[in-house]
Amino acid sequence: MKDTFTHKGMRKKLVETLIAKGIKDTCVLDAINTVPRHLFMDSGFEGHAYVDKPFPIAADQTISQPYTVARQTELLEVQKGKKVLEIGTGSGYQAAILLEMGFKVYTIERQNELFKKVNLFLPKLGYRPKKIIFGDGYKGFPESAPYDGIVVTAGAPDVPKALLAQLKIGGRLVIPIGVNVQIMTVFTRTSENKFKKNEYGEYRFVPLLEDKN
Numbered sequence: 001m002k003d004t005f006t007h008k009g010m011r012k013k014l015v016e017t018l019i020a021k022g023i024k025d026t027c028v029l030d031a032i033n034t035v036p037r038h039l040f041m042d043s044g045f046e047g048h049a050y051v052d053k054p055f056p057i058a059a060d061q062t063i064s065q066p067y068t069v070a071r072q073t074e075l076l077e078v079q080k081g082k083k084v085l086e087i088g089t090g091s092g093y094q095a096a097i098l099l100e101m102g103f104k105v106y107t108i109e110r111q112n113e114l115f116k117k118v119n120l121f122l123p124k125l126g127y128r129p130k131k132i133i134f135g136d137g138y139k140g141f142p143e144s145a146p147y148d149g150i151v152v153t154a155g156a157p158d159v160p161k162a163l164l165a166q167l168k169i170g171g172r173l174v175i176p177i178g179v180n181v182q183i184m185t186v187f188t189r190t191s192e193n194k195f196k197k198n199e200y201g202e203y204r205f206v207p208l209l210e211d212k213n
Protein backbone atom coordinates (compact mmCIF):
# COMPACT_ATOMS: atom_id res chain seq x y z
CA MET A 1 0.00 0.00 0.00
CA LYS A 2 1.56 3.19 -1.16
CA ASP A 3 1.24 6.80 -0.11
CA THR A 4 3.42 8.75 -2.48
CA PHE A 5 4.67 12.30 -2.73
CA THR A 6 2.00 12.88 -5.41
CA HIS A 7 -0.78 11.73 -3.07
CA LYS A 8 0.51 14.06 -0.36
CA GLY A 9 0.43 16.98 -2.81
CA MET A 10 -3.14 16.14 -3.87
CA ARG A 11 -4.23 15.95 -0.21
CA LYS A 12 -2.78 19.38 0.44
CA LYS A 13 -4.87 20.76 -2.43
CA LEU A 14 -7.97 19.01 -1.06
CA VAL A 15 -7.34 20.67 2.32
CA GLU A 16 -7.14 24.06 0.57
CA THR A 17 -10.48 23.32 -1.13
CA LEU A 18 -12.06 22.46 2.23
CA ILE A 19 -10.73 25.68 3.80
CA ALA A 20 -12.23 27.63 0.86
CA LYS A 21 -15.56 25.87 1.52
CA GLY A 22 -15.51 27.01 5.16
CA ILE A 23 -13.90 24.23 7.23
CA LYS A 24 -11.99 25.91 10.07
CA ASP A 25 -11.09 23.23 12.62
CA THR A 26 -7.33 22.72 12.24
CA CYS A 27 -7.43 19.27 13.90
CA VAL A 28 -9.93 18.14 11.24
CA LEU A 29 -7.87 19.67 8.43
CA ASP A 30 -4.68 18.02 9.76
CA ALA A 31 -6.44 14.63 9.78
CA ILE A 32 -7.67 15.08 6.18
CA ASN A 33 -4.12 16.03 5.26
CA THR A 34 -2.82 12.77 6.79
CA VAL A 35 -5.32 9.96 6.05
CA PRO A 36 -4.61 8.32 2.64
CA ARG A 37 -8.16 8.45 1.20
CA HIS A 38 -7.04 6.73 -2.03
CA LEU A 39 -6.51 3.51 -0.07
CA PHE A 40 -10.19 3.56 1.02
CA MET A 41 -11.53 3.77 -2.55
CA ASP A 42 -12.59 0.81 -4.67
CA SER A 43 -10.32 -0.06 -7.57
CA GLY A 44 -11.02 2.13 -10.55
CA PHE A 45 -11.76 5.18 -8.40
CA GLU A 46 -8.38 5.66 -6.63
CA GLY A 47 -7.46 8.35 -9.14
CA HIS A 48 -10.38 10.48 -7.89
CA ALA A 49 -9.62 10.11 -4.19
CA TYR A 50 -8.66 13.74 -3.66
CA VAL A 51 -11.56 15.24 -5.57
CA ASP A 52 -14.16 16.60 -3.16
CA LYS A 53 -16.85 14.09 -4.15
CA PRO A 54 -18.49 10.91 -2.79
CA PHE A 55 -17.75 7.66 -4.67
CA PRO A 56 -19.31 4.19 -4.83
CA ILE A 57 -17.91 1.43 -2.61
CA ALA A 58 -19.06 -2.19 -2.17
CA ALA A 59 -22.62 -3.20 -1.21
CA ASP A 60 -24.15 -0.23 -3.09
CA GLN A 61 -22.82 2.22 -0.50
CA THR A 62 -20.64 5.32 -0.78
CA ILE A 63 -17.52 6.81 0.72
CA SER A 64 -18.71 10.23 1.90
CA GLN A 65 -17.51 13.44 0.27
CA PRO A 66 -14.44 14.84 2.11
CA TYR A 67 -16.28 18.13 2.81
CA THR A 68 -19.12 16.20 4.48
CA VAL A 69 -16.68 14.12 6.58
CA ALA A 70 -14.84 17.31 7.60
CA ARG A 71 -18.05 19.21 8.41
CA GLN A 72 -19.61 16.39 10.45
CA THR A 73 -16.36 15.92 12.39
CA GLU A 74 -16.08 19.66 13.02
CA LEU A 75 -19.69 19.76 14.25
CA LEU A 76 -18.94 17.03 16.82
CA GLU A 77 -16.76 19.54 18.72
CA VAL A 78 -15.07 16.70 20.59
CA GLN A 79 -11.60 16.98 22.17
CA LYS A 80 -8.76 14.47 21.78
CA GLY A 81 -9.10 11.36 23.96
CA LYS A 82 -12.91 11.52 24.06
CA LYS A 83 -15.28 8.71 23.09
CA VAL A 84 -17.03 8.82 19.72
CA LEU A 85 -19.56 6.43 18.18
CA GLU A 86 -19.93 6.33 14.40
CA ILE A 87 -23.01 4.84 12.72
CA GLY A 88 -22.24 3.58 9.19
CA THR A 89 -18.60 2.45 9.00
CA GLY A 90 -18.75 2.08 5.19
CA SER A 91 -15.22 2.35 3.79
CA GLY A 92 -13.75 3.19 7.21
CA TYR A 93 -12.53 6.61 6.02
CA GLN A 94 -14.54 8.66 8.54
CA ALA A 95 -13.43 6.27 11.31
CA ALA A 96 -9.79 6.77 10.26
CA ILE A 97 -10.24 10.56 10.45
CA LEU A 98 -11.65 10.22 13.99
CA LEU A 99 -8.79 7.91 15.01
CA GLU A 100 -6.20 10.21 13.45
CA MET A 101 -7.62 12.98 15.67
CA GLY A 102 -7.00 10.85 18.76
CA PHE A 103 -10.57 9.87 19.69
CA LYS A 104 -11.63 6.53 21.15
CA VAL A 105 -13.72 5.21 18.28
CA TYR A 106 -16.62 2.75 18.17
CA THR A 107 -18.18 2.21 14.76
CA ILE A 108 -21.20 0.18 13.59
CA GLU A 109 -21.92 -1.24 10.12
CA ARG A 110 -24.91 -3.35 9.05
CA GLN A 111 -23.44 -4.66 5.76
CA ASN A 112 -21.38 -7.74 6.54
CA GLU A 113 -19.17 -7.33 3.46
CA LEU A 114 -18.10 -3.82 4.51
CA PHE A 115 -17.77 -4.79 8.17
CA LYS A 116 -15.41 -7.66 7.34
CA LYS A 117 -13.34 -5.58 4.95
CA VAL A 118 -12.83 -2.68 7.37
CA ASN A 119 -12.02 -5.06 10.23
CA LEU A 120 -8.95 -6.23 8.32
CA PHE A 121 -8.10 -3.01 6.55
CA LEU A 122 -8.04 -0.35 9.31
CA PRO A 123 -5.46 -2.19 11.49
CA LYS A 124 -3.29 -2.69 8.38
CA LEU A 125 -3.02 1.10 8.18
CA GLY A 126 -2.34 1.29 11.92
CA TYR A 127 -5.85 2.53 12.81
CA ARG A 128 -7.33 0.72 15.79
CA PRO A 129 -10.91 1.47 16.78
CA LYS A 130 -11.95 0.35 20.29
CA LYS A 131 -14.57 -1.77 18.53
CA ILE A 132 -16.02 -2.32 15.07
CA ILE A 133 -19.54 -3.60 15.54
CA PHE A 134 -21.58 -5.62 13.05
CA GLY A 135 -25.17 -4.62 13.69
CA ASP A 136 -27.95 -2.09 13.52
CA GLY A 137 -26.82 1.44 14.25
CA TYR A 138 -30.37 2.49 15.12
CA LYS A 139 -29.76 0.79 18.45
CA GLY A 140 -26.39 2.46 19.03
CA PHE A 141 -23.94 0.52 21.21
CA PRO A 142 -25.21 0.78 24.81
CA GLU A 143 -22.40 -1.45 26.15
CA SER A 144 -19.89 1.43 25.86
CA ALA A 145 -22.26 4.39 26.35
CA PRO A 146 -22.33 7.25 27.18
CA TYR A 147 -20.46 8.94 24.31
CA ASP A 148 -19.04 12.45 24.01
CA GLY A 149 -20.06 12.45 20.36
CA ILE A 150 -22.12 10.33 17.95
CA VAL A 151 -21.87 10.80 14.19
CA VAL A 152 -24.38 9.20 11.81
CA THR A 153 -23.08 8.89 8.23
CA ALA A 154 -26.34 7.82 6.56
CA GLY A 155 -29.61 9.73 6.17
CA ALA A 156 -32.14 9.00 8.92
CA PRO A 157 -35.88 9.66 8.44
CA ASP A 158 -36.03 10.67 12.11
CA VAL A 159 -33.68 10.83 15.09
CA PRO A 160 -33.19 7.38 16.71
CA LYS A 161 -34.13 7.72 20.40
CA ALA A 162 -31.49 5.15 21.41
CA LEU A 163 -28.75 7.45 20.12
CA LEU A 164 -29.99 10.45 22.12
CA ALA A 165 -30.09 8.22 25.21
CA GLN A 166 -26.43 7.20 24.71
CA LEU A 167 -25.06 10.78 24.76
CA LYS A 168 -23.20 12.17 27.76
CA ILE A 169 -24.56 15.40 29.22
CA GLY A 170 -22.86 18.01 27.03
CA GLY A 171 -22.38 15.41 24.27
CA ARG A 172 -23.41 15.99 20.66
CA LEU A 173 -25.19 13.84 18.07
CA VAL A 174 -24.45 14.89 14.46
CA ILE A 175 -27.07 13.36 12.17
CA PRO A 176 -28.44 14.09 8.68
CA ILE A 177 -32.24 13.95 8.93
CA GLY A 178 -34.58 13.53 6.00
CA VAL A 179 -35.66 11.07 3.31
CA ASN A 180 -34.57 12.36 -0.12
CA VAL A 181 -32.62 15.37 1.10
CA GLN A 182 -31.23 15.57 4.61
CA ILE A 183 -30.72 18.50 6.96
CA MET A 184 -27.50 18.23 8.95
CA THR A 185 -28.77 18.35 12.52
CA VAL A 186 -26.92 18.56 15.82
CA PHE A 187 -28.56 17.54 19.10
CA THR A 188 -26.67 18.66 22.21
CA ARG A 189 -27.66 17.01 25.47
CA THR A 190 -27.99 19.90 27.91
CA SER A 191 -29.35 17.83 30.85
CA GLU A 192 -30.70 14.34 31.56
CA ASN A 193 -33.95 15.10 29.72
CA LYS A 194 -33.16 18.10 27.55
CA PHE A 195 -31.64 18.42 24.08
CA LYS A 196 -30.83 21.53 22.08
CA LYS A 197 -31.31 21.20 18.30
CA ASN A 198 -29.38 23.12 15.62
CA GLU A 199 -29.51 22.75 11.83
CA TYR A 200 -26.68 23.20 9.33
CA GLY A 201 -27.91 22.98 5.75
CA GLU A 202 -28.79 20.35 3.16
CA TYR A 203 -26.90 17.16 2.26
CA ARG A 204 -27.57 13.93 0.40
CA PHE A 205 -26.72 10.60 2.02
CA VAL A 206 -27.47 6.92 1.39
CA PRO A 207 -30.32 5.87 3.73
CA LEU A 208 -29.91 4.68 7.30
CA LEU A 209 -31.73 1.35 7.14
CA GLU A 210 -33.52 -0.18 10.09
CA ASP A 211 -33.30 -3.93 10.69
CA LYS A 212 -36.82 -5.06 11.56
CA ASN A 213 -36.16 -7.82 14.07
Ligand code: SAH
Pocket residue numbers: 061062063064087088089090091092093094095108109110111114135136137138153154206207208209210211
Ligand atom coordinates in the same frame (compact mmCIF):
# COMPACT_ATOMS: atom_id res chain seq x y z
N1 SAH B 1 -18.68 6.68 7.07
C1 SAH B 1 -18.64 6.03 5.80
C2 SAH B 1 -19.84 6.41 4.94
C3 SAH B 1 -20.52 5.18 4.42
S1 SAH B 1 -22.11 5.41 3.71
C4 SAH B 1 -17.33 6.31 5.06
O1 SAH B 1 -16.55 7.14 5.56
O2 SAH B 1 -17.07 5.69 4.05
C5 SAH B 1 -23.17 4.95 5.04
C6 SAH B 1 -23.00 3.56 5.62
O3 SAH B 1 -24.04 3.38 6.58
C7 SAH B 1 -23.15 2.41 4.64
O4 SAH B 1 -22.01 1.62 4.69
C8 SAH B 1 -24.39 1.64 5.14
O5 SAH B 1 -24.28 0.25 4.96
C9 SAH B 1 -24.40 2.01 6.60
N2 SAH B 1 -25.69 1.86 7.27
C10 SAH B 1 -26.93 2.15 6.81
N3 SAH B 1 -27.86 1.88 7.75
C11 SAH B 1 -27.19 1.43 8.85
C12 SAH B 1 -27.59 0.99 10.13
N4 SAH B 1 -28.87 0.95 10.53
N5 SAH B 1 -26.63 0.59 11.01
C13 SAH B 1 -25.32 0.62 10.66
N6 SAH B 1 -24.88 1.02 9.44
C14 SAH B 1 -25.80 1.42 8.55
